[in-house]
Amino acid sequence: LLSRLADPDLLPAAGLVDGRWIEQVPGGATFAVTNPANGEEIATLPDMGAAETAEAIGAAYRAQKAWAARTAKERSAALRKLHDLILAHVDDLGTILTMEMGKPFGEAKGEVRYGAAYLEWFAEEARRVQGDVLPGQQGDKRVLVLKQPIGVVGMITPWNFPSAMLARKMAPALGVGCAVVAKPAEQTPLSAIALARLCERAGLPAGLFNLIVGMDGPAIGKAMCADTRLRKLSFTGSTEVGRILMRQGADHILKLSLELGGNAPFIVFDDADLDAAAKGAILSKYRNAGQTCVCANRIYVQDGIYDAFADKFAEAARTLRPGDGFVDGVDMGPLIDADGLAKVEDHVADALSKGAELVAGGSRSNAGALFYEPTVLRNVTADMKLAREETFGPVAPLFRFETVEEVIEQANATDYGLAAYFYARDLSCVWRVAEALEYGMIGVNTGIISNEGAPFGGVKQSGLGREGSRYGADDYLEMKYVCLGGV
Numbered sequence: 001l002l003s004r005l006a007d008p009d010l011l012p013a014a015g016l017v018d019g020r021w022i023e024q025v026p027g028g029a030t031f032a033v034t035n036p037a038n039g040e041e042i043a044t045l046p047d048m049g050a051a052e053t054a055e056a057i058g059a060a061y062r063a064q065k066a067w068a069a070r071t072a073k074e075r076s077a078a079l080r081k082l083h084d085l086i087l088a089h090v091d092d093l094g095t096i097l098t099m100e101m102g103k104p105f106g107e108a109k110g111e112v113r114y115g116a117a118y119l120e121w122f123a124e125e126a127r128r129v130q131g132d133v134l135p136g137q138q139g140d141k142r143v144l145v146l147k148q149p150i151g152v153v154g155m156i157t158p159w160n161f162p163s164a165m166l167a168r169k170m171a172p173a174l175g176v177g178c179a180v181v182a183k184p185a186e187q188t189p190l191s192a193i194a195l196a197r198l199c200e201r202a203g204l205p206a207g208l209f210n211l212i213v214g215m216d217g218p219a220i221g222k223a224m225c226a227d228t229r230l231r232k233l234s235f236t237g238s239t240e241v242g243r244i245l246m247r248q249g250a251d252h253i254l255k256l257s258l259e260l261g262g263n264a265p266f267i268v269f270d271d272a273d274l275d276a277a278a279k280g281a282i283l284s285k286y287r288n289a290g291q292t293c294v295c296a297n298r299i300y301v302q303d304g305i306y307d308a309f310a311d312k313f314a315e316a317a318r319t320l321r322p323g324d325g326f327v328d329g330v331d332m333g334p335l336i337d338a339d340g341l342a343k344v345e346d347h348v349a350d351a352l353s354k355g356a357e358l359v360a361g362g363s364r365s366n367a368g369a370l371f372y373e374p375t376v377l378r379n380v381t382a383d384m385k386l387a388r389e390e391t392f393g394p395v396a397p398l399f400r401f402e403t404v405e406e407v408i409e410q411a412n413a414t415d416y417g418l419a420a421y422f423y424a425r426d427l428s429c430v431w432r433v434a435e436a437l438e439y440g441m442i443g444v445n446t447g448i449i450s451n452e453g454a455p456f457g458g459v460k461q462s463g464l465g466r467e468g469s470r471y472g473a474d475d476y477l478e479m480k481y482v483c484l485g486g487v
């Protein structure tokens, strides 16, 4: 991997604690990172754990107060510098990302730019953290509201967006004056290492951004939840792990931001623009090989347009090419690991055994061991696993519906509430459906909704808090009421 980088110094085989690169842990345990496209080992890293996490929290605790005391303008300038450095290294960062995660190189660079956009955004927002002066209730008193950084923040991120998920969290945290202890997914720690290196080059003080790389997510998570110096945990990953962290954090009333699983409905009404809907569904479904928490998981198509949509959609899906992310013309990378592939196969087999009809794909691809064909199933019904569970793979189940009421009920019949999409032209239908869907984010006539200026987050069991937009800074700020008496 290093030989493919213009700047190999971006990628030390180490974590970062208190400004020191940790290449070895006591006892010498290591873990390997592999390229899911071909199974090749691309890096060996020290297996850091609870001890290093505690040390990092201590370092962050010491660094945070001085960072918060700097002017907003200084913090903003550092974030802006980090943003510029990321863009200057977009090719190397994209290469690292494709190697560790498998997504096509173009998509990988897109992710890097998307993450950088949050640094730019919060470099700007950092300067607009404003308190308030409220009317007093007694003549000699005044009510002031201060906004202060919450302190040390733990961050645990997943493998599907190894670069952007971390950038999206660190940007608001650092911008408003918090310090960070981050733990990337064990499958994809390299993008985070490169970001840590760029933090160093951007001139962030030692201890402000710490990175723990290690195999044992549960142990590192426990060490974070147990330490009262850590005031907040921001997690992106499965609902199951989110629940564990919430339980573990209960002892200390740990504040949490959680971006958890989704089970997005994608609804196509009879009056929709058919071409646009098919295109939007393809983008939403197959981006990142379907391994995206906001990607269309259940596609509901109204009766009158069902056959026409299914034909168009399946035709487009058949043209998508799975393969190594560095090969030109490849649209889709591999599944992340054997478990991911097994889940996809299980969901497809379950649907077929209950009467679904296969119209595209349906089997592993010859591109490599972890690749699966872009797959489309018709006549999918509510009793199939595809209807209830997040598939996290390139499988599109097409459900048929007749009325607006019926589809809203089905779309909402899940514990998740992250993203939902629909295509329609009737204005009244657009409003009513957007209001009735119990989701944190709604795409109307579009399959792509994420951007730094919008509040990303879910309702129900999809999470707590919002990332991005002017609301995103609030997750990292405490409100302090100061009552000024004797005026």
Ligand code: ADP
Pocket (backbone or CB within 6 Å): 156, 157, 158, 159, 160, 183, 184, 185, 186, 216, 217, 218, 219, 220, 221, 222, 236, 237, 238, 239, 241, 242, 244, 245
């Ligand atoms: P996914 O299904 O996407 O792998 P996970 O929720 O399992 O999602 O993983 C997301 C992140 O959470 C990863 O960084 C992983 O190492 C970490 N993780 C897994 N289990 C725990 C846990 N019990 N406590 C803290 N972090 C965990």
